[in-house]
Amino acid sequence: MGLALVSAASFGLSGALATPLLASGWTAGSVVLVRIGLAALIVAPFGVRALRGRWSLLRRNAGLIAMYGALAVAAAQFCYFSAVSHMQVGPALLIEYTAPAAVVVWLWLRHGQRPGPVTLVGAGLCALGLVLVLDLLSGADLSVPGVLWALGAMVGCATYFIVNGDESTGLPPIALAAGGLVAGAAVLALLGLVGLMPMTIDGAPVDYLGTSVPVWLPLVLLGVVTAAVAYVTGIAAARRLGSRLASFVALSEVVAGVLWAWLLLDQLPGPVQLLGGALILAGVLGVKLGERTVVGAEPDAVPA
Template identity: 35%
Template sequence: MADITRNRSSGLAFAIASALAFGGSGPVARPLIDAGLDPLHVTWLRVAGAALLLLPVAFRHHRTLRTRPALLLAYGVFPMAGVQAFYFAAISRIPVGVALLIEFLGPVLVLLWTRLVRRIPVSRAASLGVALAVIGLGCLVEVWAGIRLDAVGLILALAAAVCQATYFLLSDTARDDVDPLAVISYGALIATALLSLLARPWTLPWGILAQNVGFGGLDIPALILLVWLALVATTIAYLTGVAAVRRLSPVVAGGVAYLEVVTSIVLAWLLLGEALSVAQLVGAAAVVTGAFLAQTAVPDTSAAQGPETLPTAQDPAPQTGSAR
């Protein structure tokens, strides 16, 4: 299959859509947790719902099981199951804000891997953008509030960051020869199986899903929120995220991904009444600025080549590199 041209315009659009979709998961999941569901149960329902929605797609792409089984297994184990499992394990030992900050060091790990291991030059804009986004994220989650240095908890949070980094790297690895629908559908199926061992869905209070829950001042059926989590915050979020990495690069898409945290906090303020402090507002501005700087690291090839033009074998490799 022909290679996919790096394209800043469409890639940025997909990256923003992915961040918005992922960012809405927290505020939508919160009413379900408040209604009595365990956070790990909500996570399992979210991933299992996506797997159910994508089951026909998995059947359609069954040949991918033979051609790229390692990629599908890795995607299910690390990005879709590993991040969730390690994050929930971390927040049982360290504050949520600290765990979230460490988890979102994933794009920084991608940048370090690209520069130090693969020895591919990384633009100053991408480096500055990711660094600024990390600082802004620290303000957003108010990391200075109540830090407890639990070594095991920090290691678990770092493991979540490593799994998040593999999301960007694996998405870039398969950018030219594997359909994103195949990767996401089988990734969701594998993640559901793995998370079932931790979440033990047979202990889930299923009756809560038949009730209404408070959301944004309204009584909403819990099942509607669950469908939103599975369809928008998981299926669409991952699909647009993979499309973004394929058109940008792991480093740049990772920088834009910090918009997820901004989206989550702003929606929590609008829908759940969770007020933003001055420090959080400053942090949100820093995250947006960092994401903008990161995305400027990719040259816009659409103007020179046209949206349908594909690179030839003589074209130089993109400066930000791919993970192949």
């Protein structure tokens, strides 16, 4: 649980760090590429060391690593930023964060792990909490392209949790993170080269709460904290918690994002958002208790 919460808090920091960069002229594509590319450079040496010369693991799982990088890293990022270019951030996040429900359905259909009533109640509390945290009750316009892009981000997010919880690959968590980040960075760079993801940068300092900082500082934090630390701890957590529980704990990323925006951007959360955060935490507790009543195979048991 500790690892999962560290991962969620790290991922949640990305929005508050990136907002001033986007306001100063950076495009979302350039921020994401720097973030994932820097994380790949940091994690790759540790991933190689964790393999301890077992290169056969890489060859055997090459397809899985490529899929993980393309879907769980690159597609999740690219589709989300494409979604918010067509619709408001709140609804886009709500659609993307239906990923835990997709994980539950996948484990039920693929591995026979039928969720119990406590898990379903916890999932319902999480869904209600998301609606409140994202402040969707005030109304928001939806667009068909935006919804489709957000669903693509949801698929990438669900893939992240399902692959993370699969121990049958034999890959150490940090090796999977390294491979996925390298593959994801390559896909994002390709999208930039062919013009599907606009790339614009600006070297001017950026402001956080009236304090001007050099542009390299938030970029380094984005790569080190919100990508390298976030992916490694997220994979390690999913190996211990299983895909289902890890995906629901990750919903606390939304709560963390609101709190980081408060601390760095002075965007104070309202009482409704705080209530939503409490409901998400209560829902995660319900899903945790419901893990004891899952009917079917052991959590994330995958045939070798």
